[in-house]
Amino acid sequence: MRPEQLASLLQQAGIRAGDVVFVHSSLKAIGPVDGGADAIIDTFLEMLTPKGILAVPTHTWATVNDKQPVFHQRYSPSTVGVLTNVLRGRQNAVRSLHPTHSVAAIGRRAEEFCAGHERDETPCSPISPYGKLIDWHGKIVLLGVDLTRCTVFHCLEEVAGLGDIWTLDPVRRRRYLIRNDGTVLESWIREHLHHTSDNYGRVERELLEAGVMTIHQHDTAILRVVDVVKSRDYLVPRFRDNPRLFL
Numbered sequence: 333m334r335p336e337q338l339a340s341l342l343q344q345a346g347i348r349a350g351d352v353v354f355v356h357s358s359l360k361a362i363g364p365v366d367g368g369a370d371a372i373i374d375t376f377l378e379m380l381t382p383k384g385i386l387a388v389p390t391h392t393w394a395t396v397n398d399k400q401p402v403f404h405q406r407y408s409p410s411t412v413g414v415l416t417n418v419l420r421g422r423q424n425a426v427r428s429l430h431p432t433h434s435v436a437a438i439g440r441r442a443e444e445f446c447a448g449h450e451r452d453e454t455p456c457s458p459i460s461p462y463g464k465l466i467d468w469h470g471k472i473v474l475l476g477v478d479l480t481r482c483t484v485f486h487c488l489e490e491v492a493g494l495g496d497i498w499t500l501d502p503v504r505r506r507r508y509l510i511r512n513d514g515t516v517l518e519s520w521i522r523e524h525l526h527h528t529s530d531n532y533g534r535v536e537r538e539l540l541e542a543g544v545m546t547i548h549q550h551d552t553a554i555l556r557v558v559d560v561v562k563s564r565d566y567l568v569p570r571f572r573d574n575p576r577l578f579l
Contacts, residue, residue: 359372363552370418393523396507406512430460455523466561469561486524500523544563
């Protein structure tokens with residue numbers, strides 16, 4: 333796929349200048365793109381313009397743990413894909429401070445988007461960047477991946493009050509955060525106890541029928557777009573009606 337074809341696909345999917353877009357991706361799944369990860373990032377940035385925000389997960393939950401409790405804002409690699417590491421390595425990228433669920437973003441408001449994550453006791457609280465995706469009317473782009481990668485749903489679990497019921501470990505664990513400038517912060521966090529995300533695909537048909545999500549395709553590249561506000565308005569009542577929806 334050429335970058336201009338990706339741009340056309342994004343335009344069909346409703347991505348516009350000024351949007352706040354959070355991308356989960358699998359480059360292997362979408363097939364070769366001329367220019368690789370950098371070309372994909374550039375295509376998004378050109379479409380969004382500096383007024384928008386391009387963000388990605390830079391999660392380290394697989395590598396920061398009781399045995400290795402240190403997260404470094406600059407040097408800890410993301411464990412969720414090539415695109416995430418390429419974006420976080422860009423000079424104009426900002427990365428949030430969180431031991432397991434950090435994000436990286438580019439855009440005029442990227443600093444504001446990422447700020448304060450180090451204060452969160454949970455991975456995806458309503459005041460985290462994931463919560464800001466709701467407040468800022470963001471869009472989730474699932475590029476070559478499905479709903480099982482849609483991390484913002486963990487935030488919606490907390491909004492619905494389910495975090496303390498079955499999502500989060502009640503035990504707080506000590507971690508250390510190292511800023512780019514070398515400053516060290518102590519962090520106490522509660523990690524996810526159940527892998528509810530494994531079951532997020534159960535609601536794909538519902539979200540399509542409700543207009544919460546759309547699917548677009550070019551050759552082997554499949555792109556899902558989730559409207560974050562619509563997902564909150566649809567899923568939070570579903571969670572409250574059926575707290576075991578994803579168990």
